[in-house]
Amino acid sequence: xxxxxxxxxxxxxxxxxxxxxxxxxxxxxxxxxxxxxxxxxxxxxxxxxxxxxxxxxxxxxxxxxxxxxxxxxxxxxxxxxxxxxxxxxxxxxxxxxxxxxxxxxxxxxxxx
Amino acid sequence: xxxxxxxxxxxxxxxxxxxxxxxxxxxxxxxxxxxxxxxxxxxxxxxxxxxxxxxxxxxxxxxxxxxxxxxxxxxxxxxxxxxxxxxxxxxxxxxxxxxxxxxxxxxxxxxxx
Numbered sequence: 001x002x003x004x005x006x007x008x009x010x011x012x013x014x015x016x017x018x019x020x021x022x023x024x025x026x027x028x029x030x031x032x033x034x035x036x037x038x039x040x041x042x043x044x045x046x047x048x049x050x051x052x053x054x055x056x057x058x059x060x061x062x063x064x065x066x067x068x069x070x071x072x073x074x075x076x077x078x079x080x081x082x083x084x085x086x087x088x089x090x091x092x093x094x095x096x097x098x099x100x101x102x103x104x105x106x107x108x109x110x111x112x
Numbered sequence: 113x114x115x116x117x118x119x120x121x122x123x124x125x126x127x128x129x130x131x132x133x134x135x136x137x138x139x140x141x142x143x144x145x146x147x148x149x150x151x152x153x154x155x156x157x158x159x160x161x162x163x164x165x166x167x168x169x170x171x172x173x174x175x176x177x178x179x180x181x182x183x184x185x186x187x188x189x190x191x192x193x194x195x196x197x198x199x200x201x202x203x204x205x206x207x208x209x210x211x212x213x214x215x216x217x218x219x220x221x222x223x224x225x
Contacts, residue, residue, distance in 0.1 A: 031211075041149075041198060043215040056212060090154065099204060099211035100145065103155040 003027050004104035006091050012110045013081055021076045021107045023091030031055070032074035033092040033101065034066060043090070049074055081111045114139045116203050118216035126224050128190050133219045135184040135201035142179045143204035145213070146186055148197045155200065159186075191223045 004025045013019050025032060033056075034046040048056035049068040063079045074091060091104040115138040125131050135144070142163055147155040159168045161177035161184060168175050172195065174187045184201055198220045202213040 033213075041218050041220075043155075043200065043202075043218075045213060048212070094211060099143065100157060100160050101211065101213060102157070103147075105154045 004091055004093055004102050006089075006104040006107050008107060009105060010108050010110075012112065014112055015081055015083060017081050018077070018079045019081060019109070020078070021089055021091075021109075023074045023076070023104055025072055025091075025093040025102070025104075027093055027095065027102060029093035029095045029102075030071055031094045031099075032068065032071070033094075034074065034076050035090040035092065035103075037088040037090060037106070039087070047074075047076075078109075081109075083111050085109060086111045114141075114203060114205060114214045116201060116214050116216040118199075118201060118219050120219060121217055122220050122222075124222045124224060125188075125191050127192055130190065131188050133186040133188070133199060133201075133221075135186070135203075135216050137182050137184075137203045137214075139203075139205065140179070140182070141203050141205055142177075143211070144177050144184045145202045145204065146175050146184070147200045147202065149200065149218070150197050158199075188221075191221075193223050193225060196221055196223045 031050045033048045037043045047066045052068045065077045068074045088106045090106045092101040094101045117136045144161045146159040159175040164179040166177045172189045177184045198218045200218045201216045204211045
């Protein structure tokens with residue numbers, strides 16, 4: 001029944017590694033997003049995709065690459081992880097009416 | 113660049129008291145959302161405000177939007193401990209497809225017995 005799901009929930013890795021976070025929504029929404037929440041709880045949008053097309057691409061290091069294989073999935077791949085990448089990453093989705101965004105449970109990434 | 117400011121950032125209140133959280137923003141928008149986040153959890157949608165003068169209420173929480181003043185308020189009535197959480201407002205600058213949310217810094221609310 002989960003509307004927006006993410007895997008993994010926790011990710012602990014070393015600097016320099018490459019990792020991916022997966023997101024899936026079963027709400028039939030056209031648009032999906034990635035947000036980063038830092039240690040001070042500040043939330044900032046990173047990317048959005050509409051129907052597999054990149055719409056928003058904020059000032060994010062190009063080590064971060066989103067991929068949308070279909071409109072129900074939006075994955076986030078991170079190359080050469082750095083300490084500053086440690087954060088909680090939230091996936092979200094929205095439909096056409098009201099544009100209200102529904103958030104996934106989050107992935108807590110810790111880079112050591 | 114859109115700026116969204118909440119105040120206060122930290123709020124400690126006693127059960128039974130009333131208080132208001134303010135959300136000011138810098139650019140014209142008539143879409144504003146309030147979310148609740150419990151520690152270690154995701155964001156839960158509380159209110160969707162889509163027009164000037166919109167007012168919505170759910171239980172002890174009431175949200176309003178004044179687009180001319182670029183101000184939204186979240187009013188808490190007779191607070192209870194269960195309302196302890198972080199509350200975020202988010203302003204939406206509608207994109208061609210989907211939306212672009214800019215979040216406030218969040219207000220960490222603690223309700224004490």
